[in-house]
Amino acid sequence: xxxxxxxxxxxxxxxxxxxxxxxxxxxxxxxxxxxxxxxxxxxxxxxxxxxxxxxxxxxxxxxxxxxxxxxxxxxxxxxxxxxxxxxxxxxxxxxxxxxxxxxxxxxxxxxxxxxxxxxxxxxxxxxxxxxxxxxxxxxxxxxxxxxxxxxxxxxxxxxxxxxxxxxxxxxxxxxxxxxxxxxxxxxxxxxxxxxxxxxxxxxxxxxxxxxxxxxxxxxxxxxxxxxxxxxxx
Amino acid sequence: xxxxxxxxxxxxxxxxxxxxxxxxxxxxxxxxxxxxxxxxxxxxxxxxxxxxxxxxxxxxxxxxxxxxxxxxxxxxxxxxxxxxxxxxxxxxxxxxxxxxxxxxxxxxxxxxxxxxxxxxxxxxxxxxxxxxxxxxxxxxxxxxxxxxxxxxxxxxxxxxxxxxxxxxxxxxxxxxxxxxxxxxxxxxxxxxxxxx
Numbered sequence: 001x002x003x004x005x006x007x008x009x010x011x012x013x014x015x016x017x018x019x020x021x022x023x024x025x026x027x028x029x030x031x032x033x034x035x036x037x038x039x040x041x042x043x044x045x046x047x048x049x050x051x052x053x054x055x056x057x058x059x060x061x062x063x064x065x066x067x068x069x070x071x072x073x074x075x076x077x078x079x080x081x082x083x084x085x086x087x088x089x090x091x092x093x094x095x096x097x098x099x100x101x102x103x104x105x106x107x108x109x110x111x112x113x114x115x116x117x118x119x120x121x122x123x124x125x126x127x128x129x130x131x132x133x134x135x136x137x138x139x140x141x142x143x144x145x146x147x148x149x150x151x152x153x154x155x156x157x158x159x160x161x162x163x164x165x166x167x168x169x170x171x172x173x174x175x176x177x178x179x180x181x182x183x184x185x186x187x188x189x190x191x192x193x194x195x196x197x198x199x200x201x202x203x204x205x206x207x208x209x210x211x212x213x214x215x216x217x218x219x220x221x222x223x224x225x226x227x228x229x230x231x232x233x
Numbered sequence: 234x235x236x237x238x239x240x241x242x243x244x245x246x247x248x249x250x251x252x253x254x255x256x257x258x259x260x261x262x263x264x265x266x267x268x269x270x271x272x273x274x275x276x277x278x279x280x281x282x283x284x285x286x287x288x289x290x291x292x293x294x295x296x297x298x299x300x301x302x303x304x305x306x307x308x309x310x311x312x313x314x315x316x317x318x319x320x321x322x323x324x325x326x327x328x329x330x331x332x333x334x335x336x337x338x339x340x341x342x343x344x345x346x347x348x349x350x351x352x353x354x355x356x357x358x359x360x361x362x363x364x365x366x367x368x369x370x371x372x373x374x375x376x377x378x379x380x381x382x383x384x385x386x387x388x389x390x391x392x393x394x395x396x397x398x399x400x401x402x403x404x405x406x407x408x409x410x411x412x413x414x415x416x417x418x419x420x421x422x423x424x425x426x427x428x429x
Contacts (some may be wrong), residue, residue, distance in 0.1 A: 002313075007428060013242045013368035017334040021244075023367030026288035027418045033372075039349045041360050041375075042364050042429050044311040046301065046326035051322065052264050057295035063260075082239060095252025104259065105248035105297075121252035121261045157246060159253060165360055166429050170371065172243040183286070189242040189369050198240050221239045 002227040003163050005038060009223050012213045014142050014189035021185040022146050038166065045164040048091050048125070052090060058124035060094075060136040062143075068118035070137035071209025074207065074215040075173070078130040079160060081224040086130020094134060095121045098232065101140030102153075106217075141180060153180035153187060162222035173218045223224040242370035247295050249364075254297060254330035267329035268302070269341040271322040276305025282360070282362035282409045284335040287367075288419030292335025296365040298341055300327045302358075308343030334367060337374060343378065349388045356383035356390065363416060363426075372426040375400045376414055386404075393425050400424045 004155075016028035061068055062138045075094075079087040097103045097120065100112035104120055118137065126132045138155050155172040162168065174187065181187055201216040208215040239262060251259035274286075281300075285293040303309050304323045308316060320347060329337050339359075346354040359376040377384055379402050382388055391399055403412035416424045 005429075009239050010370075010428075012239050016369060016372070018369055021367070021369065023244075024293075024369060025367075026313065027293070027367035029422055029423055029426050030288070030419050031425075033426045034253070034392055035428040036392055037350050038429060039355060039389075040309065040314060040347050041301070041355070041358065044301075044309040044313050046324060048264075054262075074426065082366055084237075091264070093253060095249060097248075103248040103251070106258070108248055117250065117261050121255075121259075128303055155243075157249065157252070158407050159242075159245075164265070167361070167374070168362060168371065169240060169242060170245050170364060171240050186369070188244060189243075195238060195241050198238065219240075221237060221334065223239055 003081070004227045005043070005044070005164060005223045006225060008033070012190070012192065012195045014191070016126065018185065018189035019178055021189055027204050037038065042166045043160060043164050045167065051059055052091060053123045053125045058122055058134050059121045060118065060120065060134065061101065063119055064117040064201050066117040068115050068137050072114075072135070072213040073138050074133065074135055074205065074209065074213050075215045075218060076131070076133035076215065077133060077219040079126045079162070080130060080219060080221045081126050081163070082221065083226050085124070086128075087162050087222060087224070088126060088128045090098065090126045090130075090161050092126065093122070094136070095158050096140055096156040097139040099137050101142030104171045109217040112140070112142070138175070140177065146185060151180050151183070153178040153184050160220055160222060163224045167222045167223055169220070171199060171220065173230050175216065176200055242269050244366060244369050245297055245364040245371075247366040249297060250330050254275045254328060256330070265326060265328040267327050267337070267339045269323065269325065269327045269339065271324070274304070274323040274342055278340070278410055280340050280344050281340055281414065282338035282411065282415060283337065283403070283414045285337065286335060286418065287329050290420065291363060293418065294331055294333045294335055295332040296335070296337070296363060298329055298331070299362040300341070301360040302344040303323060303342065303344050303347050305342050307347045321427065329421070353388055354383065356381050358385035358387075358389075372418075373429050374416070374424050374426050375401055378412055379404045397425050403427070419423070
């Protein structure tokens with residue numbers, strides 16, 4: 001199948017300069033991006049070997065001797081293209097804070113405890129239908145220095161590839177009904193309300209495992225549409 | 234087309250390194266590194282290195298850079314490239330995080346020529362995606378190679394105003410297979426980024 005990547009779809013993304021998010025002020029280009037036709041370089045993308053995702057990489061609760069503290073959750077869903085077709089065999093990487101809102105990163109100075117049983121990094125590959133699944137713990141909210149009393153809503157960072165280098169996407173998955181949404185300049189850098197909604201997972205009672213873990217569903221829609229669409233009925 | 238639209242991008246943030254570029258510093262393995270060369274890779278070994286700067290000219294120590302390129306034959310390691318050309322185990326994809334000085338380096342090979350949509354050869358180039366704290370979506374640019382005659386007729390470079398083309402062309406260090414290209418996210422020497 002040959003895919004097209006309409007540039008118009010990029011309108012869902014935040015503008016590079018979103019002044020409420022202070023770090024964007026000196027890191028956003030000041031000149032317009034230059035349009036060009038996609039060549040084979042843009043329309044192809046990396047393929048991974050079996051060694052990229054090791055057994056157990058998708059369960060962030062079993063990487064250490066003990067179990068991490070916090071609320072165990074299942075995060076699953078489909079990676080889809082713009083036609084709603086599953087994107088098969090594509091790599092997903094996640095990283096996140098622990099249940100207390102602390103990242104293991106050396107530069108995170110938030111005075112909340114680290115958890116020796118939680119690194120907070122995982123990988124999975126979508127199956128033939130585009131389905132993926134992680135087991136992790138629910139990350140905590142955490143403060144940051146953007147403005148007075150700034151707190152990030154709880155989120156899991158995702159990194160996804162798709163069919164081409166230009167379908168590459170690094171979104172954040174949020175949790176439903178977070179009271180911090182109205183105050184977060186990163187979340188609100190996505191100006192369209194419907195598009196913001198696509199960053200929020202849904203609580204998935206049907207796939208919650210009784211006596212074990214709550215479940216959230218997060219579908220990820222990447223760029224890429226069929227170059228020869230089926231005729232409409 | 235679905236009516237739901239694509240999932241919006243968000244910043245990679247300041248704390249991606251333990252998950253995406255641990256580089257031996259965290260209890261997690263690297264899926265990708267800055268070394269693209271495999272033992273059976275044919276072609277001219279080169280290093281591409283440089284630094285990343287913000288609009289104040291300050292180095293950016295928390296960027297992630299990803300490259301995607303063809304092999305020395307000009308072929309991509311992707312079944313979507315259907316041309317019947319030989320290919321080694323060369324995967325053509327690399328990823329690094331910038332260090333405290335904003336510096337990066339990739340060890341790779343000089344890519345071959347890839348056709349444009351009209352079949353016209355493009356000059357050898359590497360696609361580069363730049364991610365970072367403060368960047369709500371990654372930016373795409375290209376790295377070309379100084380001294381390549383094909384640069385003069387490259388259809389993409391031709392789209393770039395002549396006074397900005399130098400921001401895309403890495404400079405070869407005399408006598409060494411090393412190309413240098415600094416990236417400027419903003420300002421007078423701002424790197425050309427593409428709307429793709």
